[in-house]
Amino acid sequence: MTDPDTQANQTASNDSSASKSGGALSGPFGIILSLLLLGVAGVFAYNTFYAAEPVKLDTPPIVCICAETGKTFEYKPQQSDTFPVTSPYTNKETGYRAEACYWQKDSDEPLEKPTWVLLNEDIGKAGVTECPDCGRIVVRHNPMPPGAGRGERRNPESSANDDAESATETTSDRD
Numbered sequence: 001m002t003d004p005d006t007q008a009n010q011t012a013s014n015d016s017s018a019s020k021s022g023g024a025l026s027g028p029f030g031i032i033l034s035l036l037l038l039g040v041a042g043v044f045a046y047n048t049f050y051a052a053e054p055v056k057l058d059t060p061p062i063v064c065i066c067a068e069t070g071k072t073f074e075y076k077p078q079q080s081d082t083f084p085v086t087s088p089y090t091n092k093e094t095g096y097r098a099e100a101c102y103w104q105k106d107s108d109e110p111l112e113k114p115t116w117v118l119l120n121e122d123i124g125k126a127g128v129t130e131c132p133d134c135g136r137i138v139v140r141h142n143p144m145p146p147g148a149g150r151g152e153r154r155n156p157e158s159s160a161n162d163d164a165e166s167a168t169e170t171t172s173d174r175d
């Protein structure tokens with residue numbers, strides 16, 4: 001019967017008798033033991049690694065607008081994504097982040113469902129972006145009408161603050 005354990009023990013005893021200076025862990029048995037410990041440590045490290053692996057953030061979908069078709073779609077941005085993203089309508093990278101315009105043409109009452117607008121700056125077009133529905137100017141992080149529950153009324157046409165804000169955001173936000 002060839003038991004690997006007995007073999008290891010035999011070689012260990014042979015070895016320790018040959019080199020008397022070595023301690024209990026210096027022979028082959030010691031090597032096996034340290035390999036075992038390494039293995040255990042490895043399993044721990046493995047487990048720790050997997051436990052520490054960041055869970056993918058469940059980012060909420062954003063509304064994108066297809067520059068070619070003008071249609072909107074929901075998109076879940078991944079960390080490595082840059083705009084434009086692939087539009088489901090063209091299967092090409094024609095999807096841009098849409099801005100919401102909650103204004104109505106002839107009323108200050110906010111819309112329940114916004115008009116989604118493609119910003120000129122996103123597609124490299126010069127000039128301000130006007131909402132195709134109400135004709136108001138639409139900017140990045142477009143402000144909402146007063147009734148829509150976010151702050152007081154802001155008129156993008158006369159507000160210098162808005163311009164400064166969108167300018168700084170353009171530089172920090174560029175792809």
Ligand SMILES: [Zn+2]
Nearest residue numbers: 101131133134
């Ligand atoms: Zn509008």
